[in-house]
Amino acid sequence: MNKLSLIDLLSLVIRRDLVLAMRRRADVLxxxxxxxxxxxxxxxxxxxxxxxxxxxxxxxxxxxxxxxSMLSLGRMFSADYLDGTLEQxxxxxxxxxxxxxxxxxxxxxxxxxxxVIMAPVLGLQFDMPTQALWVLIxxxxxxxxxxSMIGAVGAALTLGLRGGGALVSLLxxxxxxxxLIFGAGAVEAVVSGTSVGSHLSLLGALLLIALVFTPxxxxxxxxxxxx
Amino acid sequence: MAINWFKYSAPSTFYGVAGKMVPxxxxxxxxxxxxxxxxxxxxxxxxxxxxxxYRIMFIHVPASILSMFIYLVMAGYAALGxxxxxxxSSMMASALAPTGALLAFLSLWTGALWGKxxxxxxxxxxxxxxxxxxxxxxxxxxxxxxxxxxxxxxADRASALLAIIxxxxxxIIYFSVQWWNTLHQGATVxxxxxxxxxxxxxxxxxMMLAVWLYAIAVTLLRVRCIILERECKxxxxxxxxxxxx
Amino acid sequence: xxWGEFFFMNGYAxxxxxxxxxxxxxxxxxxxxxxxxxxxxxxxxxxxxxxxxVVT
Amino acid sequence: xxxxxxxxxxxxxxxxxxxxxxxLSAGELLQVQGANGSGKTSLLRTLCGFMMPVAGEIRWRGxxxxxxxxxxxxxxxxxxxxxxxKDELNALENLRISAGLAGxxxxxxxxxxxxxxxxxxxxxxxxxxxxxxxxxxxxxxARLLLSNASLWILDEPLTALDVGxxxxxxxxxGKHLVSNGMVIYTTHQxxxxxxxxxxxxxxx
Numbered sequence: 001m002n003k004l005s006l007i008d009l010l011s012l013v014i015r016r017d018l019v020l021a022m023r024r025r026a027d028v029l030x031x032x033x034x035x036x037x038x039x040x041x042x043x044x045x046x047x048x049x050x051x052x053x054x055x056x057x058x059x060x061x062x063x064x065x066x067x068x069s070m071l072s073l074g075r076m077f078s079a080d081y082l083d084g085t086l087e088q089x090x091x092x093x094x095x096x097x098x099x100x101x102x103x104x105x106x107x108x109x110x111x112x113x114x115x116v117i118m119a120p121v122l123g124l125q126f127d128m129p130t131q132a133l134w135v136l137i138x139x140x141x142x143x144x145x146x147x148s149m150i151g152a153v154g155a156a157l158t159l160g161l162r163g164g165g166a167l168v169s170l171l172x173x174x175x176x177x178x179x180l181i182f183g184a185g186a187v188e189a190v191v192s193g194t195s196v197g198s199h200l201s202l203l204g205a206l207l208l209i210a211l212v213f214t215p216x217x218x219x220x221x222x223x224x225x226x227x
Numbered sequence: 228m229a230i231n232w233f234k235y236s237a238p239s240t241f242y243g244v245a246g247k248m249v250p251x252x253x254x255x256x257x258x259x260x261x262x263x264x265x266x267x268x269x270x271x272x273x274x275x276x277x278x279x280x281y282r283i284m285f286i287h288v289p290a291s292i293l294s295m296f297i298y299l300v301m302a303g304y305a306a307l308g309x310x311x312x313x314x315x316s317s318m319m320a321s322a323l324a325p326t327g328a329l330l331a332f333l334s335l336w337t338g339a340l341w342g343k344x345x346x347x348x349x350x351x352x353x354x355x356x357x358x359x360x361x362x363x364x365x366x367x368x369x370x371x372x373x374x375x376x377x378x379x380x381x382a383d384r385a386s387a388l389l390a391i392i393x394x395x396x397x398x399i400i401y402f403s404v405q406w407w408n409t410l411h412q413g414a415t416v417x418x419x420x421x422x423x424x425x426x427x428x429x430x431x432x433x434m435m436l437a438v439w440l441y442a443i444a445v446t447l448l449r450v451r452c453i454i455l456e457r458e459c460k461x462x463x464x465x466x467x468x469x470x471x472x
Numbered sequence: 473x474x475w476g477e478f479f480f481m482n483g484y485a486x487x488x489x490x491x492x493x494x495x496x497x498x499x500x501x502x503x504x505x506x507x508x509x510x511x512x513x514x515x516x517x518x519x520x521x522x523x524x525x526v527v528t
Numbered sequence: 529x530x531x532x533x534x535x536x537x538x539x540x541x542x543x544x545x546x547x548x549x550x551x552l553s554a555g556e557l558l559q560v561q562g563a564n565g566s567g568k569t570s571l572l573r574t575l576c577g578f579m580m581p582v583a584g585e586i587r588w589r590g591x592x593x594x595x596x597x598x599x600x601x602x603x604x605x606x607x608x609x610x611x612x613x614k615d616e617l618n619a620l621e622n623l624r625i626s627a628g629l630a631g632x633x634x635x636x637x638x639x640x641x642x643x644x645x646x647x648x649x650x651x652x653x654x655x656x657x658x659x660x661x662x663x664x665x666x667x668x669x670a671r672l673l674l675s676n677a678s679l680w681i682l683d684e685p686l687t688a689l690d691v692g693x694x695x696x697x698x699x700x701x702g703k704h705l706v707s708n709g710m711v712i713y714t715t716h717q718x719x720x721x722x723x724x725x726x727x728x729x730x731x732x
Contacts, residue, residue, distance in 0.1 A: 005403040013626045023616040084610025085626075091576060092629045093602035153392065157385045161375045170371055171389060175396050178403035185407065206399075217392065224384040227579050229500045264492075268478075279481040290495070311581075329498050344487055428479045445502055450627045452509045457541055459517055463510040 009094050010102045017106030020079075027075060032114045039122045050127050051128040057185035058128035058136065059182045062180050065115050065140065066147060070169045072111035073151040076103060081159050090226060096219040103214065104152050105143075110185070128191075133198075142203040143183040149214035150175050156221035169190035178206060236315045238454045239463045240466035245447040250449065261435035271426040280344045285430050287337035289438040290330045291359060297327035297442060298362060301369075302394035312362035319456065320390065322450035326442050328366035334359055343404035354405040361400055365393040379457055441468055530554050530575075530679060530709065537672035540598060544570050545731050546583065550678040554678075557724050559715065562731030568610070568714040571731065572683050575623050575712065576606045588679075602631060605677040607614035607685055611668040619643055619667045627674045634674050642673040645689065647693065648690060661688040669693075672700060682713035698722070 021028055042060045043053055079087040087098055119140055120133045128136070154172035158164040186199035250470065266286040274281040302321040308317030314376055339349045368384050377381035458464050465471070479491050536546035544567030552558055558677055560568050564596060573579045575586060577593055577600070582705045586593045615620045627634045643652050646666040656664060664689045672680060680701075688693055694717070702721045703709050713719070719726075 009629075012625065016625050019621070020614060020616055066240060082610075083614065084608055084612035085614065087578070087606070087610070088610055088612045088626060090578065091601050091604070091606055093598040094633050095598075112275065131358075157372060157389060167371055167375055170364070171368040172366065174361050174400070175392070177361060179401050181403045181407045191337060202403075206650075217388065221385065221388055223578075224388065224666060227379075227381055227384075273482070278484065280484040280486075280487055282481070282488055286491055286495045326502065329502055333495055333498050336494050339488040340491045344484055350493045379539060380538075424481060440497065445506060448503075449509070452506065452513055455510075455513045455517065457519065459513070460542070464517065469514060470521065 001078040004141075006094065006098050009092070011107075013099055013102035014106045014109075017103060020108065021106070026071075028110050028114070030196070031068050031072045032118060034071055035064050035115050036118060036122065038064040038067060040125065043125070053126045054128060054191070057123060057128050058132075058184040058191075059137065060126070061119055061122060061140075061187075062143075062184040065119070065144060066176055066180060068115060069111060069144065069147040070172065071153045072107070073168050073172070074214055076107050076152055076155045076160055078155070078164070086222070087226065090222065096213040096222065100152065100156075100218045100222070103213040104148050104218070105116040107152070108145050108148040111157040112148055116144060130185075132187055132190050135196055136180060136187050138200060139183045139203060141219060142200065142207050143179045146179050146203075146207050146210045147176060147216075149210040150179075151223055152218045154215055155175050156218045159222070159225040173226075179203070182206070185209050236313055238315050238318065238458055239461070241315055242451055242454045245451050246374065249444055249447050249451075252440050252444035256437050256444055259437035259440060260434055263430055263437050266426060266430035266433060271430050272424055274427075277345060280341060281427075283337050283341040285434045287334060287341060288379070289435040290337060291334040292360060293438055293442055294327055294331035294334050294359070294366075294436065294466040297323050297330065298365065298390075298397070299394060301327060302376075302383060309384055309387040309391070314383075314457070316453075317387065318345055318450050318453045319446070321383070322446045322453055324366055324370050324373070325449070328363060328370060328443070331359060331363040331366055335363065352408065354401070354408045357404045357408070358397075358401045359424075361404075362397070371391070374470075405440040412447070529589055530712075531585075531587045531590075532575075533585050533587070535571075535574070535586065536582040537567055537579065538582050539570055543582070546555070548731075550729055552710050552712065552727075554671065554710060555705050555724075556710055556727060557705055557721060558710075558712045558721070558727045558729055560712065560729045560731065561714075563590070566731040568681055568731060572712065572714065574607075575681055577603060578619070580603070586661050599720070603677055604632065604679040604688070605672060605675045606681045606682060606683075607671070608683050609687075610614050611664050613656050613667050617647060618653045618655050619670075619676060620652045622667060623670055623674060626671050626683055628660050630671075631676070632674060632676065638674060643667070644668045645673060646670045653724070662690055662693065665670055666693060669697065669700075672704075678709050680709065680711045680713070682711065684714055684716070686717045686719065692732075 041061055042056065046052060046056070069098045077086060080089065082087050090096060091198060092099060116137060119136055123133045123136055151168070152167040154175075157169045157171065182199050186196050186203065189196045189199055231264075248341070263285065267282055271282070273279055301320045304316040304323065305320040307313055308315075308320060338359070342351060343349050343366045369390055372389055375384060375388040455464060479485060479489075531551040533549050534546075535548040537544045537548075540724070548571070562568050562586070570579060574581050575593075588596055588600045588603070608624060612626065613619075614625075620636065620643070623642065624634065624641045627639070640652055643649075646669060648663060648666055648670070651659060651663060656667060659667070665685075669685065682692070686699060690699065698719060698721050701719075702724060704711060705721065705724050
């Protein structure tokens, strides 16, 4: 019997989720537009002084990215849960963790990557210097996958529950604090002229830890939720 | 002599055992509260730097330490329930959560009331305060997740997983908050007095023990309710004196 | 030391009694809530018992 | 091949059934019967490993399915209440993906043949959301044609199917059993497979 290799499974699930996302483009765009609007609202709230905006920019972009990624978490498993495809995925004769990892990666490509691409444009609104924009991109590239991974655990735990959206934020947001601190810290560091390396390497370490553990924990959470 | 732990881990047995233990814990907690408050307010001298305000510490410190400790105990029970599928440990975990959350809230409240006269602000983004706040969020997440799942077995297992993730994350969060705080040169006011007066130590210790015993007593009361709720169809429940009445 | 002075706490009265008052309130509320919960479940159990004893 | 011993299942804290024993060997058909809420679906979901039994054991070729894991999943196919098809994809894409996930490498010709066999000629490339309930069920059932699993676990396979499709299912099940397959299913509609004695399992 020809068994599916892990790489085949990974690419099959990623391609499937990307095709599905492309057929529901509106959902993807909503997350991105939400991100843009939240970031753009801040100057209206706190005033147009460029000094203050420049100082706030990293934190604002990061908090908005955090909220935007919460918004898209509901889609990660719930559609598959409601139409029964998740059940079938649990019967795949391969490690469920790999399948979960594929779904997380697809989710990140659809909801995290657009934020990373959009962020420098928003940074310009806040008059961030070029160097800081590069660091912002690097930090978001390292950080947004972690948000997707931690979010996946929350989404799996709250599968099919009433009020799942608000609940998942309550569960996931506290766990995202280190990402927020190091991510925004990296950008602040480059603005204030201190070393960026430690922030980014800590973020990288968090990414590695999350990469090792969260797919496994998410798979466990899915098994609990499907029972 | 080996104690048969499995016998005591059956909810039906534990219900009775807990019922017998509650009065002991609650009465000793009450007595210790009285003794602790007496030492705290009448025996312990006024602090040179903080004047009378330091007396808030007698409730603040026990509440803070216990709120953290209870989280670990809760996660431990939850893990036991998840791994060995023992129903009583899951019930204990969900019985501990509200007490832990209330103590975390009390710790924040008393911390703010101490901070205002000492630091001049109700709230500072100090590493310890921030971590305590996040701990409260973790408790609330646990309680909310458990409450929103109808199937009790799934609720136990899902919230157990959350508690374990939370307890793994607490050190990471604490470290990152502390790092962030030193970076921003936040509140540098430290708790004064490494050399505590003996009476202060005694007062603190007594209050600590009192809150501890109170937490055990109220948890046992709550776990008895949970056992009844979960086992309401069992034969032994319908034979209980309080039910047959 | 008289009682007035004691309650005044050298000007920290609000902070100190606010702390202990909240502690008292929390412990009180928690105990009341647990007792209420016990009452509810016992009522439910009585109801179940009565329904079971209905002869049809 | 499949042995169930002393199985007990609960939904939440409510015990559905206990001390359930049966076994199934190659070429046998087992119909699970019982009133609503008697635990038919729970039994099937436990057999799939979704739910943990309260007590007892499920063995496949002599080994507990929990220990077997992937090796067991490679030999079984489950069809639940839900069709497990995506509204946004067409029938062809749906089947290609579900066959891929089940570990079968299939080409489009096989998939199209399977869909036509299920009476979906001309519907292969339509988005599933425009199909009727019965047609969706047929898409889901077409997975059985593409799989080489020996154990079929079917939960109410006949819902929303018309007479023709029911006859087709009977034929498919018959063929599967002849080639030493095994089928466990629940249904409220009668299902008569020619030449095979249906075994019954009643849950009270």
